[in-house]
Each structure stands twice: as C-alpha cells, then as structure tokens.
C-alpha cells in the first residue's frame with residue numbers, strides 16, 4: 001500500500017471519532033479510565049500503541065509534534081513514532097518542547113513548564129493502579145466506583161515495611177480532584193508534582209489494556225502518602241554534569257570504558273537549551 | 286432491647302432446589318448464635334445471605350446501624366453494605382486464603398481495614414497490627430512476613446486479627462475451625478472463646494462441628510434441607526434435643 005493510501009494520521013475517521021469521544025469523557029471525569037476499542041497499529045504493543053492512537057486522534061495538520069522516550073528525542077522508539085506521524089499525517093515535528101503543540105511521552109514530563117496551547121500524551125503500559133494487589137478487573141472497577149481506595153495505601157504500607165520508606169519511585173499513585181486514584185504511567189515520582197495544576201491537557205493511552213484517561217488543565221492531583229511518611233519528589237542528589245541544572249531529573253550514564261559515571265539531565269532538550277544559553281556543568285567539555 | 290440483627294423470612298432458592306427457606310431469628314448484642322447442620326443443610330447459604338454475599342429471594346436482614354438505627358441490609362445501597370462489610374461487620378472464611386491477601390505481609394493484612402476507613406499514620410497502623418498479632422498469639426517479629434510462610438492455624442488466627450482490628454460489632458464465621466488438625470482446632474477455639482468473652486463480640490457461627498458451638502455459642506439453630514428444625518439455648522439443644530434430626534446429630538457425635 002502506498003503512503004498516500006493512509007487516512008490522515010493512519011486511523012480512519014470513524015475510529016478517531018470513537019477515540020475522541022473517549023478522550024472527551026476522560027476530560028469530563030478526570031482520572032477515570034474510559035474503555036475504548038483499541039485498534040491494531042503497525043507496531044507491537046509495548047511500543048506506545050495507546051499513546052499513538054490518542055495522538056492520531058488529536059493531531060491536526062497544523063500541529064507540531066514531539067516525541068520523547070525517557071526524556072530523549074533520539075531513542076529508537078521516539079524516532080519511529082515521530083517518523084510514523086511524519087509519514088501518515090505529514091505534520092511538522094520538533095525536538096523543542098516549547099515549539100511542540102502535541103508531545104507524546106514515555107516515562108517523563110518535560111522539565112520546561114507546558115502551556116495552555118499544548119497537549120501531553122502519555123504512553124501507558126498498565127492503567128490500573130489497584131492491580132498490584134487486586135487482579136480481578138470486576139473488583140477494581142467496583143473499588144473505583146465506590147471510592148474504596150484503602151488497598152492503595154496497603155501497597156505503600158508494604159513498601160515502608162519492606163524498605164523503611166516508600167520505595168515506589170515510578171508510577172507513583174495519585175488522587176485526582178479528591179476522587180479517582182490514578183496511575184500516572186511509569187514517570188519518576190519526581191515528575192508527580194507537575195501533574196497537578198498543569199496548564200496543558202494531559203491524555204493517557206493504554207493500547208493493550210484499551211483504556212484512555214485524562215487530566216484537564218489545572219486539575220488537582222495529589223500523590224498518596226502517610227502522615228509520618230510524606231510524599232517526596234526525590235531525584236539524584238547532584239547537579240547536571242553538562243548544564244549544571246540543580247532541579248532537573250537526572251540519569252546516571254556511563255561515559256567511558258573504565259566505567260566512569262556522570263549525572264545528566266534526562267530531558268535532553270532541556271539540557272541542550274540550557275547549554276545553548278551558556279549554562280555549564282562540571283563535566284562540560 | 287433492640288436486636289443487633291433481626292433476620293426475617295430469609296429464603297433463597299437455586300431453581301427448584303431450596304437453599305434456605307423462611308428463616309427468622311433475632312441476635313442480641315453480645316450474643317453468639319451457632320448454626321449447625323450437615324453440608325447441604327442451607328447453613329452456608331443462610332450465612333452468605335445475611336452477610337450480603339448472596340441476595341436472598343425474600344426476607345429482611347435488619348442490622349442496628351450506629352448512625353441510623355435498624356436498617357434492612359438487603360435493600361440498602363451496595364456502597365452502604367460494603368461499608369458495613371469493612372467496619373461494623375467481619376467475615377471469617379473457612380479457608381484463610383479466601384480471607385487473607387497472601388501476597389501482603391501480616392501487618393498489611395491486619396492494617397488493611399484500618400487504612401480502608403481512613404487511617405493514614407503508618408506508625409499507628411503498624412502498632413495496632415502488631416498488637417493484634419500478639420492478641421491472636423502470633424509473635425510480633427512476624428509482622429513483616431507473608432501468610433504463605435505461616436502454618437494453617439496461624440493463617441486462621443491472622444484472618445481473625447485482620448477482621449477484628451476495627452472492632453466490628455458483628456462477626457460472621459463460616460466453619461472457622463474446618464480443615465485444621467484437631468490440636469490446632471482446640472487452640473483456635475480457646476482463642477476465639479477468649480476474644481468473644483473479652484470483646485463482648487456478637488457472632489454468628491456456621492459449623493458442622495458441635496464441639497465448636499458447645500464452646501462458643503449461647504444459642505443454637507439446627508438446620509436440615511434448608512429449614513430450621515430446632516432452636517434454643519445451646520446446652521438445652523445439645524443435652525436434650527427435641528427434633529429427631531437434632532437427636533441424630535447429637536448421638537452421632539457421642540458415638541465417636
């Protein structure tokens with residue numbers, strides 16, 4: 001089949017309408033998991049098919065699209081999704097957070113604050129935060145509808161009893177507008193505070209599990225915790241070795257054959273922008 | 286005095302088969318009611334109808350709630366009934382693994398009901414869980430161990446602790462000693478008797494084991510084929526059974 005034979009953004013209009021309805025419902029009931037009929041995409045599950053379908057449903061020809069995978073624009077996954085929409089939707093793409101109107105992400109929220117003109121689309125592997133302790137879907141659905149969330153704290157309790165502190169550092173559960181408990185996808189808990197009160201629309205797509213959920217702009221999002229073990233948005237206690245940033249999320253990378261390590265911003269665009277503006281870290285060559 | 290639980294005309298059928306038929310009784314605060322009968326007598330169906338696990342075809346299960354007084358739990362909303370299920374009611378399953386989270390530590394199992402009703406202080410939850418482990422004779426050092434590492438008797442005692450930690454006013458028990466070795470049963474019964482006495486628990490215990498009701502129950506209901514055939518004070522029924530079926534049950538025990 002030739003490229004031209006694809007509908008705009010690959011999915012047919014009827015499918016996109018169905019996904020948009022799920023998105024609108026998700027925005028109307030923040031944090032609630034809306035079922036949708038996930039379509040086969042020309043990439044395997046686990047490669048962001050949920051996020052790709054959500055992006056396909058919200059993209060317009062005028063959009064500028066950015067894809068990040070653990071903060072980086074240049075991983076195989078990010079590159080292949082970006083080129084997929086270049087091919088099938090003909091949209092412009094960018095690696096600049098500030099220039100993008102739609103950003104699809106796996107495992108991070110950009111460091112640079114997003115605006116009301118932007119949509120952040122998360123790839124979600126497991127949308128159900130209660131599944132860890134309650135595998136029965138019928139029961140977790142009931143727990144959500146009846147606001148029975150004691151089990152979520154059992155998970156955190158187990159963390160503390162085993163590790164002495166809340167060791168959950170990714171996919172840290174949150175409560176949305178005092179109602180639904182939500183899995184923010186495997187972002188580091190460092191990013192959790194950015195979920196709340198964000199100016200941009202946040203959409204979450206789980207392809208294999210066929211769920212979409214959403215946070216409209218300026219939504220209250222609270223990370224669960226205990227009074228005597230309060231939530232902490234922790235990160236490695238270093239500054240970025242390249243740009244000197246002290247409050248960005250850092251990856252530890254091995255830099256040479258002798259195993260030398262350094263900490264650098266996981267958000268590559270953020271780091272590059274800072275360096276371009278003249279910020280210098282300890283290891284900057 | 287207002288009954289804590291007033292069961293009126295509970296009937297449950299499965300097609301043409303009668304689960305239980307037109308069962309009525311009152312349970313007063315601090316009272317333990319034993320329900321005995323063979324398997325298939327309808328005692329478990331009745332228990333599950335009372336505890337809200339099954340919807341009866343007819344009848345009422347009126348519970349004296351803390352906030353609104355007597356309410357029919359069959360017709361109350363599901364959220365209300367589930368709230369009762371994790372606050373004022375407790376249910377001890379025959380098989381501990383049906384009533385425990387096997388992948389969660391002993392402390393987490395006991396703490397779950399506390400967290401379900403809003404406890405948010407880890408240290409307090411853990412202290413209460415540890416205290417309850419000791420009350421059911423599980424050493425405090427086991428608080429972080431999973432129930433999979435516990436013996437059958439310990440698992441059952443853990444299930445009891447998990448149920449009693451929120452101070453429920455009514456405990457449903459389904460063959461609580463079933464499947465345990467005789468010596469383990471004796472210890473568990475002893476423990477249950479102590480808890481019932483110390484906490485002034487109200488309970489409904491379903492069992493086929495007359496030794497259990499002899500030790501724990503103030504009153505007894507004998508069921509056969511879905512019907513209550515005899516009811517009375519436990520000692521009266523066991524020492525001087527009136528119905529032919531009760532006589533048969535008692536004599537079969539005495540022959541052992």
Ligand SMILES: [Zn+2]
Nearest residue numbers: 240243265271
């Ligand atoms: Zn940097």
